[in-house]
Amino acid sequence: MRLGALEAGGTKMVCAIGDETGKIFEQVSIPTETPDITLPKLIAFFEGKGIEALGIGCFGPIDLNKNSDTYGYITSTTKLPWINCNIVGAFQKALGCPVGFDTDVNGSALGEVTFGQARGKNNVIYITIGTGVGAGVYVEGKLLHGMMHPEAGHVLIRKRSDDEYEGNCHYHQTCLEGLAAGPAIEGRWGQKAVELKDRKEVWDLEAYYIAQALVDYIMVLSPEMIILGGGVMHQEQLFPMIRSYVKVLLGEYIKTKEIEDLEHYIVPASLDDKQGIMGCLELARQALA
Numbered sequence: 001m002r003l004g005a006l007e008a009g010g011t012k013m014v015c016a017i018g019d020e021t022g023k024i025f026e027q028v029s030i031p032t033e034t035p036d037i038t039l040p041k042l043i044a045f046f047e048g049k050g051i052e053a054l055g056i057g058c059f060g061p062i063d064l065n066k067n068s069d070t071y072g073y074i075t076s077t078t079k080l081p082w083i084n085c086n087i088v089g090a091f092q093k094a095l096g097c098p099v100g101f102d103t104d105v106n107g108s109a110l111g112e113v114t115f116g117q118a119r120g121k122n123n124v125i126y127i128t129i130g131t132g133v134g135a136g137v138y139v140e141g142k143l144l145h146g147m148m149h150p151e152a153g154h155v156l157i158r159k160r161s162d163d164e165y166e167g168n169c170h171y172h173q174t175c176l177e178g179l180a181a182g183p184a185i186e187g188r189w190g191q192k193a194v195e196l197k198d199r200k201e202v203w204d205l206e207a208y209y210i211a212q213a214l215v216d217y218i219m220v221l222s223p224e225m226i227i228l229g230g231g232v233m234h235q236e237q238l239f240p241m242i243r244s245y246v247k248v249l250l251g252e253y254i255k256t257k258e259i260e261d262l263e264h265y266i267v268p269a270s271l272d273d274k275q276g277i278m279g280c281l282e283l284a285r286q287a288l289a
């Protein structure tokens with residue numbers, strides 16, 4: 001089965017041709033400019049490749065309600081030229097094949113659940129901490145959409161008293177994204193996150209904020225595994241620090257085999273940064289089915 005996959009991001013669009021086993025035959029990356037410039041380039045990549053369906057994992061917010069007039073649209077994004085872009089419609093029209101559509105982070109969650117370390121689990125959260133923070137939520141064997149889709153990167157966080165940074169989320173100031181995404185780290189410490197590797201206090205505060213969010217996700221969604229990806233999580237020293245804060249913040253309240261073994265519960269992404277694009281292959285397969 002030949003399938004198309006598109007991981008649509010704010011800075012780049014990753015396009016691939018692959019199959020239902022997650023194998024990728026061909027992959028390119030195209031910079032994200034305006035829809036007028038970028039969509040024709042994406043369509044040109046997929047045309048004539050014999051794909052039976054396309055799966056798109058997209059930055060948001062997006063409209064995932066199949067009964068809505070604007071299903072398949074990017075809605076109120078901060079990437080202004082893409083507001084009200086009918087991305088699904090554009091590919092359906094040009095390629096004439098079924099198009100699966102979900103958030104980029106739901107795509108990554110699906111990749112991990114279908115092809116990665118979370119295979120066989122029914123309740124998994126995938127969180128990316130990069131330019132923004134987002135979470136894909138897989139519950140009871142399905143990606144969670146609800147009213148729209150989760151926006152769990154914007155959960156509100158209790159600031160630590162020694163942190164003087166005001167937060168930089170345009171909507172909530174001190175939500176998780178406003179306090180802990182890459183740009184917030186840079187804003188607080190005045191240096192690029194990658195250059196702060198040896199500053200223990202940077203990662204201690206970062207781990208504290210991420211742990212607060214994880215505790216909320218654990219309490220609300222009862223996940224069987226929590227996977228952390230994105231540029232900031234390349235700082236591997238964060239993992240043990242996050243696990244210790246989660247343990248402290250949970251306060252012995254939850255006693256399960258997962259919580260007793262946090263090393264296998266709060267884990268890095270497992271597919272060499274291909275979890276997103278592989279998840280899009282599975283979105284394509286599901287659209288065909």
Ligand code: ADP
Pocket residue numbers: 009011129130131132181182183192193194230231232233234235
């Ligand atoms: P995006 O979120 O735009 O898709 P990334 O997940 O790579 O892309 O996230 C980019 C953000 O992650 C930037 O703010 C950058 O400072 C930060 N970042 C990238 N690599 C690292 C690293 N090795 N260590 C810490 N922060 C990083």
Ligand code: ZN
Pocket residue numbers: 153154169170171172173175176177178
């Ligand atoms: Zn926010």
